[in-house]
Amino acid sequence: MKLSRKAIGAVAALATVGLLSACTGPAANQEREAISEFPDKWDKPITIDVFDGLANYMGMQEGWFGKLVEDKFNMKLNIIAPNVAGGGDTLFNTRVTAGDLGDLIITDKGQRLEELAEGGLLLDSESFYPAMKNVGRFDAAVDRINEDLGATYAFPSQVSSLKPTEPSEGLDPTFGPYLRWDLYKEVGYPEIGTLEDLLPVLKKMQDAEPTAPNGQKTYAVSLFKDWDGNMLNNAKQPTTYYGFDEVGFALAKGDGSEYQGILDDDGQYVRALRFFYEANQLGILDPDSTTQNYDTLWTKYQNGQVLYSFWPWLGQAAYNTDANVNEGRGFMMAPMDDMNIFSYGAEAYGGKQVFAIGSKAEDPERIAAFIDWLFSPEGALANNSQTQGAAGPQGLTWEINADGEPELNELGHKVFFEGDAEVPAEWGGGSYIDGASQLNISAVLPIDTDPNTGFPYSYKLWPTYQAETSNPVTDDWSAKMGATTTMDYLRENDQLLVGPGASYTPEADSSEIETLRNQAKAAIVQTSWQMVFAENDAQFDSLFASLQETATGLGYDKVLEVDMSRAEEQDAARKAVAAEFGG
Incomplete structure (x- = not known):
């Protein structure tokens, strides 16, 4: 059942007389008249339990955001975070068994959302939807999430008014070959034609600075195991430089023009493994790669011990401090001639998580109003402030300047340039x-775009901020590359491949495929690491041939067939959303 904003009034009216009892689920059958406006104020103070699968904090929301929510809604937020409570599904299962997951629920869409709806733990919010004017701007996403649920149980996250063919990232893509630009400059800006041409450049850079300021040896390349899954995760990253992203055991180009199995002869995955193998042969691969975790690697980047990064949000985030960049040291994207970097398009139907109201919520109307506020300019600026780069509330961290542009104020400078400030x-x-x-x-x-200012919610994209963040590293990069930002460079040189944001969610593996996948991927990951540290070419090739044979015997081909089908489904969804929303 697809429930558009236009149909809500009629649907709510039918629901009040029980005519939708057969299709709206256990929690939906509450007689409630549709409303068109929320109250201006809420007289009774309440505290709601927020079951949040993404939160890294447990307890009452404090500080300025807590006060803002309390002032607007007379409501306090008690955050229940499974990530803090030991991880896994224990807390989730305990609360589900008790029949009350929370008043406000932030969870995964797909199978988990369907199970919660079918189990009666979610409230049908159709009667509130006419009043949710901010959420209503993204009606297509709300419809898509709820179309198979029979009622309005959930609201999207990460939605955007941008076309799905536009990148969802800001100044930098998610992926890319980032290196220590100061050392690249020192060795003469050598040309980098392909991924393989990056290796001798990295060797020269390591030779130019063999020791980090802390006295430890530098390595151009350093890896970690934490995120290994269907494959050696770090080996997936260079495949994105050529427009690919993973779908299980498959690699799919963002435009649907090519699909590969990760164990294909001469495929992009084995190419990446060979790249790391060659790096080890050159003495530029960190021997700690097989044992260290992400946190250890992050510290090495902070200390200047690693010279190349798969992602801007590792190398730049850890190393490009004010002190380093003002002295001319920092990570920037390398000019690799043949790259065509994969980018995630803006999600027309939202991201992987959703907001929902618990079926036992004391005041569901107020929670609906709060959810709606999160989609407003004020709510987006405030809520996205911790990890998403939004500027925070106007008047607290920023103002509109004399030119009519948003600009950080004194407190904003302290927070975003120095790390924190007292409110x-x-x-x-x-x-x-x-x-x-x-x-x-x-x-x-x-x-x-914030409709009130005409500029993005993210302060990093404001012209006033970019003017203030000029430094010797970015200035030299811009002069050499002929562009102001990484994303501008990639667009101008036709080196960005956007996979339209279709919010595609594959079905869960059957028990058979799950079993075959688990046994095959264990062999793939183990042998991939052995290939990276092979003694010579002959051993590398022998290990790969053995892996192909072993994985086939463990059911790799059957799983790959499923993943290839999903990759094609994803491409069809991307093409459909691009056609529907333009681009």
Whole structure:
């Protein structure tokens, strides 16, 4: 059942007389008249339990965000975070068994959302939807999420008014060959034609700075195991430089022009393994790669011990401090001639998580109003402030300047340039960072445009901010590359391949496929690491041939067939959403 905003009034009327009892699920059959406006104020103070699968904080929301929510809704947020409570599904299962997951629920869409709806743990919010004017701007996403549920149980996250063919990232893509630009400059800006041509360049850079300031040896390349799954995760990253992304055991180009199995002869995955193998042969691969975790690697980047990064949000985030960049040291994207970097398009139907109201919520109307506020300009600026790059509330961290543009104020400078600041008492006091929203989810994509200012919610995309962040590293990069930002460079050189944001969610593996996948991927990951550290070409090739044979015997081909089908489904969904929303 697809429930558009136009149909809500009629649907709600039918629901009140019980005519939809057969299709709206156990929690939906509550007689409630549709409303068109929320109250201006809420007289009774309440505290709601927020079961948040993404939160990294457990307890009452404090600080300026807590005060803002309390002032607007007379409501406090008690955050229940499975990530903090030991991880896994224990807390989730306990609360589901008790029949009350939470008043406000932030969870995964797909199978988990369907199970919660079928189990009667979610409230049908159709009667509130006419009043949810901010959410209503993304009616297509709301319809898509709920179309198989028979009622309006959930609301999207990470939605955007951008076309799905536009990148969802800001100044930098998610992936890319980032290297220590200062050392690249020092060795003479050598040309990099292909991924393989990057290796001798990295060797020269390591030779130019063999020791980090802390006295430890530098390595051009360093890996970690934490995120290994269907494959050696780090080996997936260079495949994105050529427009591919993973779908299980398959690699799929963002435009649907090519599909590969990760164990294909001369495929992109084995190419990446060979790249790391060659790096090891050159002495530029960190021997700790097989044992260290992400946190250890992050520290090495901070200390200047690693010279190449798969992602901007590792190398740049860890190393490009004010102190380093002002002295001319920092990570920037390398000019690799043949790259065509994969980018995730803005999700027309939202991201992987959703907002929902629990079936036992004391005041569901107020929670619906709060959810709707998260989609408003004020809500997006405030809620996205912790991890999503939004600027925070106007008047607290930023103002409109004389030219009519948003600009960080004194407090904003302290927060975003120095790391934190004390918030004035009238805003709740305390640390800005500690008081930021602990929900750890954005309703609206931070690069989306704030209709009140005409500029993005993310302060990093404001011209006033970019003018202030000029430094020797970015200035030299811009002069050499002929572009202001990484994304501008990729667009101007036709080196960005956007996979339209279709919010595609594959079906869960059958028990048979799950079993075959688990046994095959264990062999793939183990042998992939052995190939990276092979003694010579002959051993590398022998290990790969053995892996192909072993994986086939463990059911790899059967799983790959499923993943290839899913890759094609994803491409069809991408093409459909691009056709529907333009681009």
